[in-house]
Amino acid sequence: MPSSKVVFRFLAEPTDVNFGGKVHGGAVMKWIDQAGYACAAGWSGHYCVTVSVAGVKFRRPILVGQIVEVEAKIAHTGRSSMQIFIQVRCGDPKTQNMVETNHCVISFIAMDETGYPIEVPSFKAVTEEDIKLENYAIKMKEIAIETENLLHKV
Numbered sequence: 001m002p003s004s005k006v007v008f009r010f011l012a013e014p015t016d017v018n019f020g021g022k023v024h025g026g027a028v029m030k031w032i033d034q035a036g037y038a039c040a041a042g043w044s045g046h047y048c049v050t051v052s053v054a055g056v057k058f059r060r061p062i063l064v065g066q067i068v069e070v071e072a073k074i075a076h077t078g079r080s081s082m083q084i085f086i087q088v089r090c091g092d093p094k095t096q097n098m099v100e101t102n103h104c105v106i107s108f109i110a111m112d113e114t115g116y117p118i119e120v121p122s123f124k125a126v127t128e129e130d131i132k133l134e135n136y137a138i139k140m141k142e143i144a145i146e147t148e149n150l151l152h153k154v
Contacts (some may be wrong), residue, residue: 004074006039009102010095012066023068027100028088029056030147031070032106036084040071041107043082048108051081054140056104060090067093073132075105075137080117082108083137105140 008031018024040048062068068090075085084106089098089153112118125134 002043002045004039004043004123006035006042006072008035008070009037010068012062012064012068012090014064016062017064022063025058028058028062028102029053031068032056032086032088032104033071035072036086036106039074039084040082040110043074043077044110044118044125046112046118046120048082048110051107051109052144053103053104053106054144055093056102057089058102060101061101062088062090062101065093066090067096067098069098072106073133074123075133076125076141077120079119080109080144082110082120082123083141084108085133085137105137107141107144 012023016023016027032053036050037048051060068088071087073085074082074109076083085103086106087103089103090101091098110118111119121132
């Protein structure tokens with residue numbers, strides 16, 4: 001059975017900061033994409049590409065020297081797609097007390113060697129937490145599709 005969860009833990013470095021002295025949002029987005037990819041590739045067993053990121057809201061800054069944890073969990077699967085719930089936390093490395101900085105749903109498609117979508121193993125939400133995250137991921141996917149359709153409406 002493939003793993004449905006990946007956790008990255010590392011220290012925020014001076015090279016990650018913006019002009020305000022906090023970790024740059026772009027650095028956080030990179031970490032989200034990397035953890036999401038590791039989770040999607042591990043689940044599917046294939047190379048995966050990012051399709052969209054939904055619901056990103058930065059709740060609090062990450063400071064240089066804080067420990068950062070990026071947790072990626074499979075929340076829902078389609079035929080070739082995976083919606084992955086990402087939660088980013090940070091805290092003092094001495095106490096390990098972590099607080100959420102942001103969360104989102106990132107969608108990936110598994111690809112075969114020729115660049116075409118390939119079927120992924122189905123994810124079955126079992127726990128109450130899994131069911132809640134799956135419902136959230138499905139809703140975020142629907143909102144993303146609906147919003148994209150607004151742009152292309154004639």
